[in-house]
Amino acid sequence: MAVVIPAHDEERLLPVTLAGLPAYVDHVVVVDDASADATARVARRHGPWTLEVIRHPENLGVGGAIVTGYRRALALGVDATVVVGADAQMDPAEMSTLLDPVADGEADYVKGDRLGHPEVWRRMPKVRLLGNLALSVMTGFSSGYRGLRDSQCGYTALGRAALARVALADLYPRYGFPNDLLAKLAEIDARVVDRPVTPIYGDERSGIRILRVIGPIAWLLLRSGLRRVARQRQGRAALAAASSTSG
Ligand SMILES: Nc1nc2c(ncn2[C@@H]2O[C@H](COP(=O)(O)OP(=O)(O)OP(=O)(O)O)[C@@H](O)[C@H]2O)c(=O)[nH]1
Ligand SMILES: [Mg+2]
Structure with a gap:
């Protein structure tokens, strides 16, 4: 499996993130999104995994960096790809929680859910928490993945089959990326599940x-x-037309 790490000006926390990665990881792909600092230079191996750094000459945004990492993961042919930020805000021990449903064939995309954590009100800054709650509800309606929580979580695992099918080229490159990815996953009927992870806010x-x-x-x-509704309408119309000609 591969871990993709989008990084922008993360010279201080990227080494911490890398040092925490579990030994079962095969490949680490750091995507340095035109950082002005030493992000690319501090990316060093801390484990048995291979490490590569892909540098964007221009800043494309966090989503653009993740797409670059996903393309590399596709080329590597890994069975699953975890995305984690370079700012050491996720517990690496929880990576297996995200990978298990993919490995067991129960889900195509597993995303972390920090909102179910008992201390989320204390740990996550209030504005972020409220913004996240609002976006999670809207994303649930928009994508059709009702009941989905923590749409903004950047800690996820994606299986190979869904990665090969999802429309990578059209994904929104900046902070709406996780929301847009869910919409694109809905287009291919991917199975999406949430798994609890711990919110970590330090001095990043x-x-x-x-x-x-x-x-x-x-x-x-x-x-x-709106596109999803139009798609569903078309699907229903096609079904009705097929049943009227056959009947
Ligand atoms: N490639 C790239 N990565 C970025 C960019 N902006 C942020 N990132 C990375 O994306 C990850 C998350 O960025 P943050 O801005 O902290 O967002 P977050 O962690 O999802 O949200 P917070 O809860 O506010 O910390 C970090 O690894 C950043 O280095 C960008 O323009 N390009
Ligand atoms: Mg952050």
Whole structure:
């Protein structure tokens, strides 16, 4: 399996993230998204896995970096790809929680859910928590994955078959990426499940300005929701036409 790490100006926390990766990981792909700092230089092996750094000459955004990593994972032919941020906000011991449903053939995409954690109200900054709750509800309606939680979680596992089918080229490259990926996964009827993970907030600096990103993401969700409804209508119309000609 491969771990994809999108990284932008993460010279301080990338080594911490790498040092925590479990030994069962085969490949680590760090995607340095035109960092201004030493991110690419501090990316060193800390385990038995192979490590490669792909550097974007220009900043494409976190989603753009993840897509680069996904393409590399496809070329490597791995059975599953975990995505984790470079800012040491996820517990590496929980990676197996995400991988198990993929390995057991129960899910195509497993995403972390920090909102079910008993201390989430204390651990996650309030504005982030409220923004996340709102986006999770909207993403559930838009994608059709009702009941889905923590749509913004950047800790996920994707199986090979779904990775090969999902429309990578069209994915939104910035902070609406996880939401757009869910919409694209719905298009291929991928099985998506949530697994609890621990919210970790240390002294990292987030690039997210919640009030600035929520508008564009809401617009993205509205658009993909309307497309989903249109798709379903077309499907029903095709079914009705088929049954009227056969009957
Ligand atoms: N490639 C790339 N990665 C980015 C960019 N912005 C952020 N990242 C990476 O994406 C990961 C998450 O970024 P954050 O801005 O902390 O977002 P978050 O961790 O999902 O959200 P918070 O809960 O606010 O910390 C980190 O590994 C960043 O280095 C970017 O423009 N390009
Ligand atoms: Mg962060």
